[in-house]
Amino acid sequence: MSIKLGKNTYGKNAVNLSKIIRHPEYHEFRQISVNVVLEGDFETAHTIGDNTKILPTDTQKNTVYALAKEHFVSSIESFGLYLANYFISNNPSISQARIELTEHSWKRLRFDGAYHPHAYCSGGNEKHTAVIVQNDKGITVTSGITDLLILKTTDSGFEHYIKDQYTTLKETSDRIFSTQCEVSWTYNSSNVLFVELFNGIRTTLLQTFANHQSLSVQHTLFAMGEAVLEKYAAVNDITLNMPNKHHILFNLEQFGVDNKNEIFIATDEPYGYITGTVVRE
Amino acid sequence: MSIKLGKNTYGKNAVNLSKIIRHPEYHEFRQISVNVVLEGDFETAHTIGDNTKILPTDTQKNTVYALAKEHFVSSIESFGLYLANYFISNNPSISQARIELTEHSWKRLRFDGAYHPHAYCSGGNEKHTAVIVQNDKGITVTSGITDLLILKTTDSGFEHYIKDQYTTLKETSDRIFSTQCEVSWTYNSSNVLFVELFNGIRTTLLQTFANHQSLSVQHTLFAMGEAVLEKYAAVNDITLNMPNKHHILFNLEQFGVDNKNEIFIATDEPYGYITGTVVRE
Amino acid sequence: MSIKLGKNTYGKNAVNLSKIIRHPEYHEFRQISVNVVLEGDFETAHTIGDNTKILPTDTQKNTVYALAKEHFVSSIESFGLYLANYFISNNPSISQARIELTEHSWKRLRFDGAYHPHAYCSGGNEKHTAVIVQNDKGITVTSGITDLLILKTTDSGFEHYIKDQYTTLKETSDRIFSTQCEVSWTYNSSNVLFVELFNGIRTTLLQTFANHQSLSVQHTLFAMGEAVLEKYAAVNDITLNMPNKHHILFNLEQFGVDNKNEIFIATDEPYGYITGTVVRE
Amino acid sequence: MSIKLGKNTYGKNAVNLSKIIRHPEYHEFRQISVNVVLEGDFETAHTIGDNTKILPTDTQKNTVYALAKEHFVSSIESFGLYLANYFISNNPSISQARIELTEHSWKRLRFDGAYHPHAYCSGGNEKHTAVIVQNDKGITVTSGITDLLILKTTDSGFEHYIKDQYTTLKETSDRIFSTQCEVSWTYNSSNVLFVELFNGIRTTLLQTFANHQSLSVQHTLFAMGEAVLEKYAAVNDITLNMPNKHHILFNLEQFGVDNKNEIFIATDEPYGYITGTVVRE
Structure with a gap:
């Protein structure tokens, strides 16, 4: 050998x-x-x-x-x-x-x-x-955005997940959703209007993120990719990498004070990391 | 002892x-x-x-x-x-x-x-x-901006400096001027309109940077500080730290091509670093 | 669709x-x-x-x-x-x-x-x-080293490469070779002596790097991978990613001084980046 | 004005x-x-x-x-x-x-x-x-070490501190003590044996850190500085900046498991930051 x-x-x-x-x-x-x-x-x-x-x-x-x-x-x-x-x-x-x-x-x-x-x-x-x-074999063109740091203060929850002996997370119907998104998409041609498409796709991604009723990061990730594929025929597929930038509710109750989704600890690590590609069949 | x-x-x-x-x-x-x-x-x-x-x-x-x-x-x-x-x-x-x-x-x-x-x-x-x-002794309030990355493509030169045996830099009357500015200023009271003053001072700094006929980083640094002190009586003194983010002309002439201030190498290190405080007498 | x-x-x-x-x-x-x-x-x-x-x-x-x-x-x-x-x-x-x-x-x-x-x-x-x-399909185990910063001051050259209209690099038979190596290798079993193998493979990599008469980064990369495969039957294949940490000869001649491979500019960017996998046939 | x-x-x-x-x-x-x-x-x-x-x-x-x-x-x-x-x-x-x-x-x-x-x-x-x-006025020489990342697994505690309404920290007589130390000291002359003194002072700092029965970061910081001043007459004063690299006990009890100072969360932020200068009177 x-x-x-x-x-x-x-x-x-x-x-x-x-x-x-x-x-x-x-x-x-x-x-x-x-x-x-x-x-x-x-x-x-x-x-x-x-x-x-x-x-x-x-x-x-x-x-x-x-x-x-x-x-x-x-x-x-x-x-x-x-x-x-x-x-x-x-x-x-x-x-x-x-x-x-x-x-x-x-x-x-x-x-x-x-x-x-x-x-x-x-x-x-x-x-x-x-x-x-x-x-x-030819030419492929992939465009994208990196370090797209976005956040919404509501219209995001996470519930009904698996519970086991190591579960401590509490279900919530209202949380901060923030991610430093890395997105890339492949064009079906190397001869498209790159600047116009880029601007349009970026806006579609942001609008979908902003207006989605998010049940999980996965749920919003798919919605964002789907919206781009629905609107832009020149896009073959799109991949989104979404690290979850956690904002964790601070426990004010231990000091006798309410915290109605007001004060959070912003953390970098550890972080949830969700990736997905949305494709055409 | x-x-x-x-x-x-x-x-x-x-x-x-x-x-x-x-x-x-x-x-x-x-x-x-x-x-x-x-x-x-x-x-x-x-x-x-x-x-x-x-x-x-x-x-x-x-x-x-x-x-x-x-x-x-x-x-x-x-x-x-x-x-x-x-x-x-x-x-x-x-x-x-x-x-x-x-x-x-x-x-x-x-x-x-x-x-x-x-x-x-x-x-x-x-x-x-x-x-x-x-x-x-009391209370002092210092406000500022950090990581203010700004750039102008012209109205900046550097000439008539000392030449010695180790000089290789060429004089230029037209260069890119870019800096990742760190600015801070001290107020004469802890009871001023912090938000309004901050926004006004930031605009004054940017306008002065944009419109100055810069003969050196020092020259523009002082002009920016002076403009703030002239306009805002609530400011006692102001300190600007200005690392020079160099954009160095690439030598295209070696390939038989002109480079009329078009193509540059963007470098991080080494970098010129200019600091100064502007005060009232 | x-x-x-x-x-x-x-x-x-x-x-x-x-x-x-x-x-x-x-x-x-x-x-x-x-x-x-x-x-x-x-x-x-x-x-x-x-x-x-x-x-x-x-x-x-x-x-x-x-x-x-x-x-x-x-x-x-x-x-x-x-x-x-x-x-x-x-x-x-x-x-x-x-x-x-x-x-x-x-x-x-x-x-x-x-x-x-x-x-x-x-x-x-x-x-x-x-x-x-x-x-x-089963279990695969890949082990590796990251951020392995190594350097040799000699026994490294780079000559006889393609020259074209954009060539300015001078050939050299004696240069600094430094890399921040990322290495990983796949084992043919999930039941091997991980600690002993890791230590042995690390030493083999370092010895090969140190003693190789390097004609290019590619040449040493392959030698390092080959040495590991020759010595460790438990290793299926090995991948090395070697960014070239350039140490560029400083031009002292412009000041009338010789620079016989003594004084260098250590730079981070841009950098050559060489990657390769060595496999068994 | x-x-x-x-x-x-x-x-x-x-x-x-x-x-x-x-x-x-x-x-x-x-x-x-x-x-x-x-x-x-x-x-x-x-x-x-x-x-x-x-x-x-x-x-x-x-x-x-x-x-x-x-x-x-x-x-x-x-x-x-x-x-x-x-x-x-x-x-x-x-x-x-x-x-x-x-x-x-x-x-x-x-x-x-x-x-x-x-x-x-x-x-x-x-x-x-x-x-x-x-x-x-003359010449001053300051030498130092930066990014000196050290850790001890025991002989460190923190007890008897102030408690108030916002106290949640538990007292402990046995914790991990880790810091990424930045040390610098001033010599009383510009004509000392820089290499020998540096090596000696570094060893004294490490030995004191290792062997000290630490009641707080401050306590060990002072002991390290004092040891250098006692041993090296050429040193005028010494400053130590010690960010606390926290290793926080993970709550295994919530899963019905003991954690006898075994498993920790290593965190970067927030961090305690202790600085001090030790001088001669």
């Missing part, structure tokens, strides 16, 4: 790039982080240290910066598609290029109802993500 | 508390983190393990949660003032109470121009801070 | 548990973090909010603490096996239990050559990991 | 530098992070954007790398002293140079009792720190 190389990848991660796009009326500022992940004919690099088929990760990094000037002009999905195709087309040893992009959110400052032409404030931790995979 | 106890403090940190305040039309959600830092007559606790003058940090934590129900109803400054006075008034061994509060930003979701009554999205990393110190 | 639930999981993450095991001569201190990840018949929880097949994540947490008293007595792999079987055996709705365990490293303090009976110092960031998966 | 500049500083932070020192028998690898913090005659930089007295932080960074070749050869304290004096001596506008250095811990790998000549493993999060301040 011999030993051999199985699945392997390599590339440059965290290529942190910012760009100013100068419009007549204002400066558009964009900041992204790019990972390049390559697969291909790299066996001899592993087994005998033959680097002749290896495009250095440093060169991958330079390529991302160099191509950003002409080709990062609209969505991160479009830039990722260009990059994936560039690496595949120019390097016969590469059989698959995966480009992972994360865009930081910046918002133009607004004073007295008018946007400032070139001053920005961070839009927070929430980030737009995209993953482009190109190989001989 | 004998050995003895010098300055010492103790308390509970990171008391993470959330609260729902139920208004007729909507739920107000607040999330804060509180540090309690006490000084006083604690020498024998250190020297002989006598805990009879020690209020346990666990009890401090309980106190914060218990008092939040009635007394955390408006600004964090007001809640901090109540807490500081509570610890001083109820514990003769405590000579100084310092309450540090950080408020996380949550914004109500908005759909079709209307705010949702109980669904929220994170307002980002930027946080409102307050520090209350009460001792026998 | 209808919409339905695809793959989904849920469970409690970051169940942080510590234990004192009292031996006659000393106290053994253990600290672990446990994730419980369940799959099963949970469709109606998602689609109609029916929680009757849901074991709450809070109960999962309680179960981990409760069972740790009798069943966390030796390796984390053994405890994970017990937990996985417990959840499967006691809950007909669960079809797969995945238990992820991470053990923090604590070392007894040593003075004058003797170990202290109950005082410890952190063993650093490096952690022992284990993943147990039990379902109707 | 006019507005003017108060205290201000600037400099480069997080200058991350590594060095190989080639000894005949082995390679010594060192990795440090340096902050340069300057004070001086910088008022017009703030008020009118006059940069003619400003040494750019980029040049400060270059200076640290350039001087490391000849002058970072033994302790970080010695290198810091050289840097502080260099900045003061070469820049008349600088009145104070503060150099903060943090050294990462690397340990040579050891196989079969012998150290490998050039392969290293991280020594963990614990780091050696130093702060050098030079101004017209």
Whole structure:
């Protein structure tokens, strides 16, 4: 029984790039982080240290910066598609290029109802993500949102679950529901309106979260995914990862005081973690 | 020459508390983190393990949660003032109470121009801070903002500095200026309109940053502080800590391509760090 | 075309548990973090909010603490096996239990050559990991190490790679090689000597890293995996994820000074990222 | 009442530098992070954007790398002293140079009792720190340790403290005591044996922590500081910051099981935080 190389990848991660796009009326500022992940004919690099088929990760990094000037002009999905195709087309040893992009959110400052032409404030931790995979089977585009921290103060409960000898949780019909959501969805084409779809899907996710009568995290997760698939025919499937950011009722009764869902302990760990994919049949 | 106890403090940190305040039309959600830092007559606790003058940090934590129900109803400054006075008034061994509060930003979701009554999205990393110190000399209130990540794409340069044998930086009259600002200011009274002042000072800081013709980080730091002192008589002094979030021009010329302030490397480390206090004479 | 639930999981993450095991001569201190990840018949929880097949994540947490008293007595792999079987055996709705365990490293303090009976110092960031998966196909045990930060100052080069228009990297036959390695391997049985194998495999990995004449990260990655498979018949396959912690030669020549591989810039981002699995044929 | 500049500083932070020192028998690898913090005659930089007295932080960074070749050869304290004096001596506008250095811990790998000549493993999060301040009053050297994570499973209690209406903590004569200690001490001279003193003081701190019959965190904090001052005449004073890393007894009794100080919940927040300075009279 011999030993051999199985699945392997390599590339440059965290290529942190910012760009100013100068419009007549204002400066558009964009900041992204790019990972390049390559697969291909790299066996001899592993087994005998033959680097002749290896495009250095440093060169991958330079390529991302160099191509950003002409080709990062609209969505991160479009830039990722260009990059994936560039690496595949120019390097016969590469059989698959995966480009992972994360865009930081910046918002133009607004004073007295008018946007400032070139001053920005961070839009927070929430980030737009995209993953482009190109190989001989074709191209897949996955878009998403990461670090989407949302919360509702009511319309959420958790009851009628299994009880056993280790159960101490009390049933409740009214609790805080908060999650730092990571969502991603796959398009059925690499030629869709990425910006418009992203904005529409984000709004659908938030509206469904806000208005759902939640009986559990799972219940709301499915509703959010279902709403997106119902409304956006371009979406094949959607995956939601929802860590439960617990806000636990503080026991004020021990001090002779009522706590009618008013005062909570906000905790990070441990946390419930619910994941699910919603698909079309 | 004998050995003895010098300055010492103790308390509970990171008391993470959330609260729902139920208004007729909507739920107000607040999330804060509180540090309690006490000084006083604690020498024998250190020297002989006598805990009879020690209020346990666990009890401090309980106190914060218990008092939040009635007394955390408006600004964090007001809640901090109540807490500081509570610890001083109820514990003769405590000579100084310092309450540090950080408020996380949550914004109500908005759909079709209307705010949702109980669904929220994170307002980002930027946080409102307050520090209350009460001792026998009186009470001081310091308010501030932390993690205020701002950026401007132009109206910023850096020229005419010292050159020596280790200088490699090129002068520029047009660069990106970005900082993750930490600002704090001291009020001349503990009885001011904390919420209104905070909002006004924040806007003044952002407007000055946006509109300043910056010749250096120092130059803009001072202008921001000066603008606040000029406009708000209730502010005694203001301190700004401004790490320079560098966006470094990527060398595209090495690939035969121009880079007219378009493509940058966003870096975290190393970083310039500029701090300054602006005071009244 | 209808919409339905695809793959989904849920469970409690970051169940942080510590234990004192009292031996006659000393106290053994253990600290672990446990994730419980369940799959099963949970469709109606998602689609109609029916929680009757849901074991709450809070109960999962309680179960981990409760069972740790009798069943966390030796390796984390053994405890994970017990937990996985417990959840499967006691809950007909669960079809797969995945238990992820991470053990923090604590070392007894040593003075004058003797170990202290109950005082410890952190063993650093490096952690022992284990993943147990039990379902109707059987049980798989994966052990590993995470945050294994290692470095060699020589016997590492990178040459003869592809050059193109974006190449700026210089070939070198002598560079620093550093990585924060994440390694995991699968055993061919759930009944092996987990502690002895772990220690042996860790030493084999370190020895191979230290003594390899590295022509690339890929080259050393494969050598490390191959050495483990050659020596340990109980190991089916091994996966290594190796981010390149770059130490970049600082350009002292611009100041008229030689830099013969002496002074480096230590950077975190961007970083090369090399992953590979070594298998038996 | 006019507005003017108060205290201000600037400099480069997080200058991350590594060095190989080639000894005949082995390679010594060192990795440090340096902050340069300057004070001086910088008022017009703030008020009118006059940069003619400003040494750019980029040049400060270059200076640290350039001087490391000849002058970072033994302790970080010695290198810091050289840097502080260099900045003061070469820049008349600088009145104070503060150099903060943090050294990462690397340990040579050891196989079969012998150290490998050039392969290293991280020594963990614990780091050696130093702060050098030079101004017209002289030079002060502060050394320290940060992220010193230590724990004892017994010989620690907490009893006889104040009880009030918010007390829920139970007294205990036997608990886990763990802290991620930050210690720093000031030398009475800038010409002491930095390496030997550091190692001795570290051992004294650990021995005192391990062997102390602790009646509170304060009690052990003082004992650790006192032991250092008693043994090391070169130390003027010592400051210890001790966050309490709580390990809270898990309530197994609710499941009908004893928990004789065996199973604990390891928590990060909230945490008690005890600080104190021990001085000579």
